[in-house]
Amino acid sequence: xxxxxxxxxxxxxxxxxxxxxxxxxxxxxxxxxxxxxxxxxxxxxxxxxxxxxxxxxxxxxxxxxxxxxxxxxxxxxxxxxxxxxxxxxxxxxxxxxxxxxxxxxxxxxxxxxxxxxxxxxx
Numbered sequence: 214x215x216x217x218x219x220x221x222x223x224x225x226x227x228x229x230x231x232x233x234x235x236x237x238x239x240x241x242x243x244x245x246x247x248x249x250x251x252x253x254x255x256x257x258x259x260x261x262x263x264x265x266x267x268x269x270x271x272x273x274x275x276x277x278x279x280x281x282x283x284x285x286x287x288x289x290x291x292x293x294x295x296x297x298x299x300x301x302x303x304x305x306x307x308x309x310x311x312x313x314x315x316x317x318x319x320x321x322x323x324x325x326x327x328x329x330x331x332x333x334x335x
Contacts, residue, residue: 216320217287221294224314224322227263228279231271240264244322252310252327274308276301282309290316295330307333 214222220243227239240260244250249258255266271277282295291313298308309331315324 215285215287216290216316217285217292220314220316220320220322221281221285221292224312224325225279225281225296228267228270230267236264236267240267242321245317245319248322249324250327251325252312253329270298274298280306290318292316307331 223239223243227236227243230236230239237260240263244260244263246260247258248260248263249256250263250266251257257263257266277298277300280297280299282297285292285294287293293311293313295311296309297306299306308329310327310329312325312327314322314326317323
């Protein structure tokens, strides 16, 4: 497993954690202490703020999980990948996006720049 796929696997473990303790551990494993997460809806830093963004996503979309859509591409401690938010009940995926992450020397994420490619219709 490359440094890029390993980092993205930890990233999805964090995004799919729903219990408070598991979420805190997964965020700490995925991000550096001063790591950041930025997308059109959030611009946060640090483990607690990142965990709050993840909790809010689960509150808005209960019964959904984040899944990798395609391959992880990486170079020079930068990785990019696409994802979908998928219903565990019916397989629908109303939300999809693409993220670019920067990695520290230890393979944890220092920053995420997220883009929303598909949103539910209003």
